[in-house]
Amino acid sequence: ETGVTQSPTHLIKTRGQQVTLRCSSQSGHNTVSWYQQALGQGPQFIFQYYREEENGRGNFPPRFSGLQFPNYSSELNVNALELDDSALYLCASSLGGRNEKLFFGSGTQLSVL
Amino acid sequence: GESVGLHLPTLSVQEGDNSIINCAYSNSASDYFIWYKQESGKGPQFIIDIRSNMDKRQGQRVTVLLNKTVKHLSLQIAATQPGDSAVYFCAENAPSGTYKYIFGTGTRLKVLA
Numbered sequence: 001e002t003g004v005t006q007s008p009t010h011l012i013k014t015r016g017q018q019v020t021l022r023c024s025s026q027s028g029h030n031t032v033s034w035y036q037q038a039l040g041q042g043p044q045f046i047f048q049y050y051r052e053e054e055n056g057r058g059n060f061p062p063r064f065s066g067l068q069f070p071n072y073s074s075e076l077n078v079n080a081l082e083l084d085d086s087a088l089y090l091c092a093s094s095l096g097g098r099n100e101k102l103f104f105g106s107g108t109q110l111s112v113l
Numbered sequence: 114g115e116s117v118g119l120h121l122p123t124l125s126v127q128e129g130d131n132s133i134i135n136c137a138y139s140n141s142a143s144d145y146f147i148w149y150k151q152e153s154g155k156g157p158q159f160i161i162d163i164r165s166n167m168d169k170r171q172g173q174r175v176t177v178l179l180n181k182t183v184k185h186l187s188l189q190i191a192a193t194q195p196g197d198s199a200v201y202f203c204a205e206n207a208p209s210g211t212y213k214y215i216f217g218t219g220t221r222l223k224v225l226a
Contacts, residue, residue: 004156031212033212033213035216040121040218041218041219042202042204042216042217042218042219043157043202043214043216044216045207045213045214045215048212048213050212055212056211056212056213058213090156090157092156098145098206098209098212099144099145099164099206101147101159101162102147102157102159102204102214103159104149104156104157104158105156106154106155106156107155107156
């Protein structure tokens with residue numbers, strides 16, 4: 001069984017740039033959620049994708065967008081990067097449904113300078 | 114390097130002792146709860162879950178207690194080991210209609226040899 005994998009592991013960008021983060025879900029999982037984790041805090045929900053459609057969104061601006069592909073992998077795109085976007089971005093996969101365990105990848109550490 | 118929790122509440126426990134980590138959750142309508150363990154440089158790892166129709170659930174060396182009256186969760190770790198050193202988060206499912214989990218701020222567990 002393959003776990004959740006994310007790439008890249010680390011990324012440095014400058015303010016105003018755009019970034020794309022990638023996630024491969026655990027085999028058998030059809031749902032992907034993205035979370036942002038600032039230093040010293042718990043993960044904050046960005047959005048979830050199920051069957052290639054956004055299935056719920058947290059309190060993040062439209063410059064945070066995503067995609068899910070037919071193989072259930074996913075991308076998180078962030079436009080017009082701001083300094084406060086510096087964080088660990090976590091992808092989690094799960095089976096479809098509300099009360100399903102999330103299985104997390106190791107995250108992408110994004111630094112915006 | 115450190116990626117999680119520079120200023121989190123910290124619990125220091127002697128190796129071999131039992132640990133109790135507490136969490137207050139926010140929504141009385143939440144009906145599913147998960148405890149996660151996060152080691153430095155890694156994503157959160159599932160430990161144990163509990164549904165709101167239960168008060169207690171046991172796993173291997175871990176027990177979760179749920180008190181819905183005061184919206185409180187606790188995680189008990191028996192015979193704490195050095196490998197248990199990490200940041201621990203509780204997560205509650207959001208009210209019906211959304212698919213997000215709400216994470217607590219986390220507690221750092223330090224196991225003293």
